[in-house]
Amino acid sequence: MADEKPGTPPENAGHDGNRRDFLKKSTLLTAVALTPGPVVHAAEAAWDEKVAAAFEKVPLKLEVNGVKHKLSVEPRTTLLDLLREQLHLTGTKKGCDYGQCGACTVHVDGERVNSCLRLAVMEDGKKVTTIEGLANGDKLHPMQEAFVKHDGFQCGYCTPGQIMSAVACIREGHAGSEGEIKEYMSGNICRCGAYSNIVAAIQDVKNGGQKV
Amino acid sequence: MPKQPKGVVGDPMHRVDGRLKVTGAARYAAEHPVAGVKHGVLVTSTVARGRIKQLDTAAAEKAPGVLAVVTYRNSPKVPGYSDAKASNNPRVEGQEIKIFYDDQIHFYNQPVALAIAETLEQARYAASLVRVAYEQQPHQTDLAANLSKGTEPKKEKDYSRGQAYAYRTAPTHLEQEYGTPIQVHNPLEMHAAIALWEGNKLTVYNKTQAPKLAQQDLMRMFQLPEENVLVHSPFVGGAFGGSSRIWPQETAAILGAKHVGHPVKLMLRREQEFNLVGYRPRSMQKMGLGASADGALVGVTHEAFGNSSQYEQFAERIVHPTKSAYRTPNMNTVYKVVPLDVSTPCWTRGPGESSGSFALESAMDELAYALKMDPVALRLRNYAETDPENDKPWASKHLRECYERGAASFGWSKRNPAPRSTRQGDWLVGQGMSSGIYKSERQEATAKARLMADGTLLIQSATADTGPGTGTIMTQIAADASGVAPEKIRFELGDSALPPAPIQAGSHTATSVGSVVHDVCVALREQLQNLARNQIGSAFSQVPPTDLVALNGELQLAQDSSKRLSYVDILKQQNLPMLEVTRQSKGGPELKEHSGKSFCANFVEVHVHALTGEVRVRRVVSVVDAGRVLNHTTARSQVLGAVVWGIGQALMEQAVIDHRYGNFINHDLAEYHVPVNADMPEIDVQFIDKPDPIISPTGAKGLGEIGLVGFAAAVANAVYHATGTRVRELPITPDKLV
Numbered sequence: 033m034a035d036e037k038p039g040t041p042p043e044n045a046g047h048d049g050n051r052r053d054f055l056k057k058s059t060l061l062t063a064v065a066l067t068p069g070p071v072v073h074a075a076e077a078a079w080d081e082k083v084a085a086a087f088e089k090v091p092l093k094l095e096v097n098g099v100k101h102k103l104s105v106e107p108r109t110t111l112l113d114l115l116r117e118q119l120h121l122t123g124t125k126k127g128c129d130y131g132q133c134g135a136c137t138v139h140v141d142g143e144r145v146n147s148c149l150r151l152a153v154m155e156d157g158k159k160v161t162t163i164e165g166l167a168n169g170d171k172l173h174p175m176q177e178a179f180v181k182h183d184g185f186q187c188g189y190c191t192p193g194q195i196m197s198a199v200a201c202i203r204e205g206h207a208g209s210e211g212e213i214k215e216y217m218s219g220n221i222c223r224c225g226a227y228s229n230i231v232a233a234i235q236d237v238k239n240g241g242q243k244v
Numbered sequence: 245m246p247k248q249p250k251g252v253v254g255d256p257m258h259r260v261d262g263r264l265k266v267t268g269a270a271r272y273a274a275e276h277p278v279a280g281v282k283h284g285v286l287v288t289s290t291v292a293r294g295r296i297k298q299l300d301t302a303a304a305e306k307a308p309g310v311l312a313v314v315t316y317r318n319s320p321k322v323p324g325y326s327d328a329k330a331s332n333n334p335r336v337e338g339q340e341i342k343i344f345y346d347d348q349i350h351f352y353n354q355p356v357a358l359a360i361a362e363t364l365e366q367a368r369y370a371a372s373l374v375r376v377a378y379e380q381q382p383h384q385t386d387l388a389a390n391l392s393k394g395t396e397p398k399k400e401k402d403y404s405r406g407q408a409y410a411y412r413t414a415p416t417h418l419e420q421e422y423g424t425p426i427q428v429h430n431p432l433e434m435h436a437a438i439a440l441w442e443g444n445k446l447t448v449y450n451k452t453q454a455p456k457l458a459q460q461d462l463m464r465m466f467q468l469p470e471e472n473v474l475v476h477s478p479f480v481g482g483a484f485g486g487s488s489r490i491w492p493q494e495t496a497a498i499l500g501a502k503h504v505g506h507p508v509k510l511m512l513r514r515e516q517e518f519n520l521v522g523y524r525p526r527s528m529q530k531m532g533l534g535a536s537a538d539g540a541l542v543g544v545t546h547e548a549f550g551n552s553s554q555y556e557q558f559a560e561r562i563v564h565p566t567k568s569a570y571r572t573p574n575m576n577t578v579y580k581v582v583p584l585d586v587s588t589p590c591w592t593r594g595p596g597e598s599s600g601s602f603a604l605e606s607a608m609d610e611l612a613y614a615l616k617m618d619p620v621a622l623r624l625r626n627y628a629e630t631d632p633e634n635d636k637p638w639a640s641k642h643l644r645e646c647y648e649r650g651a652a653s654f655g656w657s658k659r660n661p662a663p664r665s666t667r668q669g670d671w672l673v674g675q676g677m678s679s680g681i682y683k684s685e686r687q688e689a690t691a692k693a694r695l696m697a698d699g700t701l702l703i704q705s706a707t708a709d710t711g712p713g714t715g716t717i718m719t720q721i722a723a724d725a726s727g728v729a730p731e732k733i734r735f736e737l738g739d740s741a742l743p744p745a746p747i748q749a750g751s752h753t754a755t756s757v758g759s760v761v762h763d764v765c766v767a768l769r770e771q772l773q774n775l776a777r778n779q780i781g782s783a784f785s786q787v788p789p790t791d792l793v794a795l796n797g798e799l800q801l802a803q804d805s806s807k808r809l810s811y812v813d814i815l816k817q818q819n820l821p822m823l824e825v826t827r828q829s830k831g832g833p834e835l836k837e838h839s840g841k842s843f844c845a846n847f848v849e850v851h852v853h854a855l856t857g858e859v860r861v862r863r864v865v866s867v868v869d870a871g872r873v874l875n876h877t878t879a880r881s882q883v884l885g886a887v888v889w890g891i892g893q894a895l896m897e898q899a900v901i902d903h904r905y906g907n908f909i910n911h912d913l914a915e916y917h918v919p920v921n922a923d924m925p926e927i928d929v930q931f932i933d934k935p936d937p938i939i940s941p942t943g944a945k946g947l948g949e950i951g952l953v954g955f956a957a958a959v960a961n962a963v964y965h966a967t968g969t970r971v972r973e974l975p976i977t978p979d980k981l982v
Contacts, residue, residue, distance in 0.1 A: 127434065133432060179266045187431070188265030192268045214924060218920040220921070222921075225888025227921045229884070
């Protein structure tokens with residue numbers, strides 16, 4: 033069973049209370065007394081009723097790597113930024129923010145997606161797997177092993193996205209041939225140019241018949 | 245020296261940081277946990293030249309969560325900005341761009357404000373509320389329209405030997421113009437920085453190829469002593485030259501952090517990657533080649549123009565391959581840098597050499613056709629047995645073998661040289677080749693080795709690993725030199741507090757840092773041998789050092805391996821908690837007496853669609869002479885990467901400036917094309933793998949750049965062979981072939 037673990041911020045601001053109640057509860061304001069000028073200034077400005085609206089957060093339930101989170105997020109927060117900045121899962125990488133590079137690839141309900149193109153609130157109730165959730169404890173996932181074995185990376189920055197994509201590529205049934213792998217892995221850019229080794233790693237896992 | 249058993253250098257060892265990289269545990273610049281960090285988002289200029297007329301930050305400052313909006317009006321001062329000497333980055337001429345300094349705009353996308361807020365979303369929104377109006381001035385961003393403003397750079401002087409422009413007197417000669425576009429590094433990790441002030445002490449988490457140079461840049465700019473500046477960059481998500489100096493994102497984060505009294509994190513957006521952190525400058529080149537009927541070069545002339553900014557003069561080694569690649573009695577090179585209203589370019593993988601080699605190696609192919617000679621035969625006819633630039637002997641050169649092995653593996657002898665002679669259905673098939681030459685040098689570096697009481701060995705040096713696998717080869721070198729097993733060695737890099745090392749650039753990390761790691765580990769082993777031999781009652785007391793073998797953390801008697809003493813026991817017997825040795829090394833006078841270069845031969849097959857002009861690279865054979873190969877897995881990966889870059893440079897990469905506005909119009913990865921997996925041909929990488937006797941004690945030469953040098957020309961030459969169309973302006977896009 034997955035653990036029930038509160039996310040950040042810890043409390044659900046909710047829609048029910050009025051905005052001022054929410055603001056009073058917010059961590060920003062409780063820290064006012066201890067914070068320097070610019071922060072106080074910002075906080076005072078935030079009392080403006082119109083501006084307070086921008087503070088409104090939306091409750092979000094998300095299971096990430098088997099851990100259930102009850103979160104409260106701004107509607108404009110992307111899944112990528114939620115993972116990296118709020119859940120501190122920095123294994124998922126930001127490479128462009130436009131869905132063009134694939135570095136932010138994660139699995140949502142088992143399907144690979146560019147997490148930079150998803151607003152977090154769209155994923156309510158879904159299961160997200162990131163690179164941090166792929167290994168079984170200390171035992172690496174076969175695809176992670178294969179990437180190490182075939183040197184499927186150099187700088188390592190695109191690697192989490194490549195691996196998440198590679199696992200999905202096999203699960204989808206798109207790893208039938210070298211040509212097919214190349215085509216279905218072309219949404220993940222590797223600027224160091226480890227492409228041939230990435231293909232070799234995927235073929236190795238596919239041919240090894242291990243469950244991915 | 246004792247005869248050591250075969251070590252692990254050369255083995256295809258897996259990367260020591262592989263596990264961290266495949267599990268997402270490796271932390272890159274924006275990922276370090278720093279308590280209380282705030283988020284910064286840059287606002288950048290929308291004109292290429294002028295001044296800020298109006299700057300309205302009121303709405304942004306009132307937005308939720310905003311701590312401040314930093315602009316030239318309220319920014320903390322950068323002390324170095326007021327001093328011309330302190331504002332000069334010593335690696336380029338001129339005055340570096342001053343962030344939040346005044347109202348002047350020098351290029352499109354210049355930072356004009358930094359919005360700092362509690363969350364990234366709030367900072368991004370606040371940045372969108374900053375209103376800036378400009379008083380625009382006419383700008384010049386087109387190299388071709390400004391060639392008359394070019395000047396000889398201070399760091400690259402014109403060169404000649406024999407008679408200038410002698411190619412014109414040769415019975416067969418040609419004169420052609422070539423061009424290469426602006427190419428952008430576009431590492432997958434966008435540049436980022438976290439800046440933290442603790443009193444007068446500055447810590448910067450960034451991505452850098454040079455922790456020590458980054459530290460020195462910051463000391464110079466902020467007028468701080470060395471002990472007050474720490475640069476931490478343990479993982480670098482791709483650099484390719486683009487992380488070779490302090491850029492605006494670091495400066496802005498530092499100023500922002502000072503202003504709000506909290507650490508500030510800032511990551512550039514992809515469109516800002518195109519010109520805030522350097523790029524490969526555009527080049528316009530003219531080659532003149534003349535030869536006698538037997539193919540002997542009579543004269544070579546190479547003229548080149550490149551662009552820089554108005555505030556700095558960036559010069560590169562664009563004509564260097566031409567000076568040294570082939571034997572010819574007459575040679576002259578001319579290089580001019582043109583200042584434009586753009587940001588300063590910077591070193592980009594195979595800097596200069598890869599642009600210059602495109603012209604040289606294309607022209608050699610054209611000359612071969614003019615002479616009706618085979619392109620390999622023409623290169624062999626003009627093979628240089630010593631460096632023609634200075635008559636120095638090569639440190640080592642096995643280019644002839646590169647040609648021979650490459651040609652044999654590729655099947656070059658079966659090629660029908662006539663253009664447009666081979667067709668497969670709708671595809672025209674062409675084969676081309678080129679050769680590459682790139683400097684292989686060694687710089688001064690320092691390393692510390694610390695043997696712990698438990699027998700583990702820690703090696704430290706302030707080098708970087710931008711992807712080649714520095715930590716891995718250093719571990720292998722250290723294992724062989726120290727006798728400690730690789731799994732008991734940890735190599736630390738990426739931090740300015742470590743012993744000084746040069747920048748990871750110019751293909752000199754294996755030679756510079758690798759040499760000092762070798763030296764420091766040999767010194768450590770010798771100290772252990774001496775301790776063992778001097779120990780009273782030691783079994784080794786009368787044994788000459790040459791009879792001692794160091795292996796698996798033990799000393800063994802060469803003649804009788806049952807006589808052994810572990811390093812752990814040596815320390816224990818001496819009551820030593822650890823043994824620490826530091827060495828600095830830069831090599832001897834032999835380095836100056838020889839010309840150090842790496843070489844390669846590239847063979848490429850392309851298929852060009854007869855109707856659409858689409859070019860597909862189908863097959864590549866790349867044979868590289870980079871001295872002894874330290875790790876066959878990571879070395880091969882580096883050359884694979886060079887081939888990928890070469891395909892990008894040849895066929896797709898081009899940052900386009902709209903000269904009406906002075907901005908890049910294809911500033912993202914959808915419009916600026918880099919090769920993807922589906923673009924990959926069959927790539928055969930081969931190494932000569934013969935140790936260089938001069939450059940480093942490990943026998944290694946430089947490897948990072950050589951595979952790229954000349955590669956684009958091999959593609960262009962193959963395209964000519966396929967189609968009969970010579971493309972002299974990269975990239976080779978379909979519009980140039982139909």
